[in-house]
Amino acid sequence: MDFKFTRENLDKINDAIKRYPDKQAAVMHALWIAQAQNGWISNEVMQEIAKVLEINPEDVLGVVTFYTMYHQEPVGKYHLQVCTNVSCMLRGAYDIYETVKKSLGIENMQVTADKKFSLEEVECMGSCGSAPMIAVNEDYYENLTVEKIEEILKSLTLTLSKEEGV
Amino acid sequence: MEKIVLPEIKHLHLIDVYLANGGFNAARKAFSQSPDDIIDQVKKSGLRGRGGAAFSAGLKWSFMPKTTTKPKYLCVNGDESEPGSFKDRQIFEFNPHQLIEGILITCYAIGAKTCYIYIRGEYHKWIRLMENALADAYRHGFAGEQMKEKFNTDFSCEIYVHKGAGAYICGEESSLMNSIEGKRGYPRVKPPFPAQYGLWGCPTTVNNVETIANVPPIISNGWNWFAKIGEPKHPGTILFGISGHVNKPGVYELPSGTLLTDLIYNYAGGVPGNKKILCVIPGGSSMPPLRGDQLEGIKMDAESLKAAGSAIGTGGVMVMDEDTDLVKVLARITKFYYHESCGQCTPCREGTGWMLKILNRILRGEGSVNDLDLLISVANNIEGNTICALGDAAAWPVKFMIERFRDYFEERVSKEIKLPVANKVHSMRKTEFPLAEIKN
Numbered sequence: 001m002d003f004k005f006t007r008e009n010l011d012k013i014n015d016a017i018k019r020y021p022d023k024q025a026a027v028m029h030a031l032w033i034a035q036a037q038n039g040w041i042s043n044e045v046m047q048e049i050a051k052v053l054e055i056n057p058e059d060v061l062g063v064v065t066f067y068t069m070y071h072q073e074p075v076g077k078y079h080l081q082v083c084t085n086v087s088c089m090l091r092g093a094y095d096i097y098e099t100v101k102k103s104l105g106i107e108n109m110q111v112t113a114d115k116k117f118s119l120e121e122v123e124c125m126g127s128c129g130s131a132p133m134i135a136v137n138e139d140y141y142e143n144l145t146v147e148k149i150e151e152i153l154k155s156l157t158l159t160l161s162k163e164e165g166v
Numbered sequence: 167m168e169k170i171v172l173p174e175i176k177h178l179h180l181i182d183v184y185l186a187n188g189g190f191n192a193a194r195k196a197f198s199q200s201p202d203d204i205i206d207q208v209k210k211s212g213l214r215g216r217g218g219a220a221f222s223a224g225l226k227w228s229f230m231p232k233t234t235t236k237p238k239y240l241c242v243n244g245d246e247s248e249p250g251s252f253k254d255r256q257i258f259e260f261n262p263h264q265l266i267e268g269i270l271i272t273c274y275a276i277g278a279k280t281c282y283i284y285i286r287g288e289y290h291k292w293i294r295l296m297e298n299a300l301a302d303a304y305r306h307g308f309a310g311e312q313m314k315e316k317f318n319t320d321f322s323c324e325i326y327v328h329k330g331a332g333a334y335i336c337g338e339e340s341s342l343m344n345s346i347e348g349k350r351g352y353p354r355v356k357p358p359f360p361a362q363y364g365l366w367g368c369p370t371t372v373n374n375v376e377t378i379a380n381v382p383p384i385i386s387n388g389w390n391w392f393a394k395i396g397e398p399k400h401p402g403t404i405l406f407g408i409s410g411h412v413n414k415p416g417v418y419e420l421p422s423g424t425l426l427t428d429l430i431y432n433y434a435g436g437v438p439g440n441k442k443i444l445c446v447i448p449g450g451s452s453m454p455p456l457r458g459d460q461l462e463g464i465k466m467d468a469e470s471l472k473a474a475g476s477a478i479g480t481g482g483v484m485v486m487d488e489d490t491d492l493v494k495v496l497a498r499i500t501k502f503y504y505h506e507s508c509g510q511c512t513p514c515r516e517g518t519g520w521m522l523k524i525l526n527r528i529l530r531g532e533g534s535v536n537d538l539d540l541l542i543s544v545a546n547n548i549e550g551n552t553i554c555a556l557g558d559a560a561a562w563p564v565k566f567m568i569e570r571f572r573d574y575f576e577e578r579v580s581k582e583i584k585l586p587v588a589n590k591v592h593s594m595r596k597t598e599f600p601l602a603e604i605k606n
Contacts, residue, residue, distance in 0.1 A: 055348075059349075067330070086249050128482065
């Protein structure tokens with residue numbers, strides 16, 4: 001599984017490098033760009049980033065393993081991140097979490113068999129005033145109820161089946 | 167009432183609207199004065215950091231060395247990961263240009279040519295909004311090389327957004343700098359402080375987003391005007407984020423020194439079902455919790471909250487009604503710190519795990535009264551024994567919640583003193599019981 005950045009993404013990384021006096025500082029940008037291209041951060045991705053930034057692969061690995069948002073394994077097409085921290089918990093986050101687990105049939109950090117959904121219990125995402133919340137990939141869904149989350153899951157499934165129909 | 171950071175002006179996030187409302191006039195005014203004058207004004211205004219420590223912003227700036235050949239940097243801390251805190255995202259969304267203007271003035275005051283706005287990775291949307299605003303500012307000549315022409319000055323600075331990737335610890339200033347450098351976000355030992363040895367070993371100032379957003383109005387209206395708002399020792403408005411069991415959770419910009427009960431009952435609409443309040447955490451999950459019967463008369467500013475036995479933190483108020491399971495809350499808070507501990511210092515790395523284990527034991531109904539003292543003892547051994555403040559942040563909720571809600575916690579544990587197994591073995595050996603019969 002070889003990994004190469006697209007020309008466009010390579011330009012983006014070179015653009016990021018210019019912002020810092022040191023190439024290593026662009027590693028987080030490069031990882032985000034790689035994750036958008038590849039879906040997750042594999043060993044090959046880390047090797048490639050190390051080559052592009054002229055740093056040690058182990059330094060890239062160190063960064064990847066420190067930050068929770070870099071996926072070290074493939075995630076589903078929709079990565080559901082459920083916040084269960086205090087503010088959300090007080091307003092029923094665990095009901096939301098249980099509902100998601102039950103309807104998808106997966107546990108924390110698992111991916112559904114069809115690779116469509118994955119689930120992660122996350123720490124506070126800064127939506128305490130509109131709790132409880134989940135994030136689906138990059139988008140926040142706030143002020144949730146069990147009914148709302150069921151609806152969201154339904155509409156996501158619908159979108160997926162429509163896409164497949166095309 | 168006057169709103170300084172989040173004025174109620176429609177579409178203020180658009181640069182044209184911001185300019186029509188006097189945008190970038192403060193920067194123009196600042197560039198006509200000397201950097202020292204600016205620092206002096208901010209110092210006199212009494213502006214204190216809004217990121218948790220409430221340290222004087224002007225004083226912090228004055229630590230930056232005047233004579234140095236190294237480049238200087240400004241980092242704006244928008245990591246905003248403290249549970250209960252959700253105010254900076256409002257600035258990114260509704261008033262990003264005031265933040266940019268604040269950055270220009272701050273960079274000018276401390277002599278920085280480069281600024282990094284560190285925004286947590288989860289805030290994809292707000293990063294996009296901030297980057298759009300920044301692109302607009304560049305296009306209009308309010309940042310980068312062109313600002314020399316725009317403002318008719320020989321000062322210019324570059325502003326970049328640095329996207330985090332999910333680490334609470336990166337809100338700690340030295341960890342944030344390591345993260346910008348592209349390293350693991352380990353906090354650094356202090357001293358040396360960032361003003362001496364910051365980004366790439368160069369003088370650096372780290373300020374919270376809200377702190378910087380307060381700078382332009384101070385320069386426009388004068389330090390005198392600012393110093394008169396709210397409590398004299400902690401002047402200005404504060405963005406209070408209120409969450410949990412209230413009818414209208416959200417961010418409210420109010421003068422410092424607003425009564426906590428006012429915030430809860432008037433602004434946030436009180437507690438659903440008119441229930442009593444059991445506990446309030448006034449400044450984000452790291453700050454010592456207050457009992458519901460302690461709230462009367464407490465003012466929301468750094469000094470008053472300190473006197474009341476807590477701290478202002480990030481102004482994230484969490485309200486818990488009488489039916490809340492405090493053991494569950496404390497276990498959840500501790501789980502957070504266990505998850506977010508960077509693992510560098512043993513007391514924090516191990517201690518948070520032990521506290522979580524004990525709290526989970528109590529939650530299962532298997533706790534005994536000596537577990538409460540054990541928790542306090544573990545917390546005491548974390549506090550003050552770590553490189554950064556995460557250790558304290560993990561210890562305080564445990565220590566203060568158990569101390570202040572002792573009666574509540576004692577009801578949840580058995581009165582019988584259960585000795586750990588090791589002690590049991592020891593005592594049994596003395597009395598010559600057969601070891602094989604030992605059970606937990």
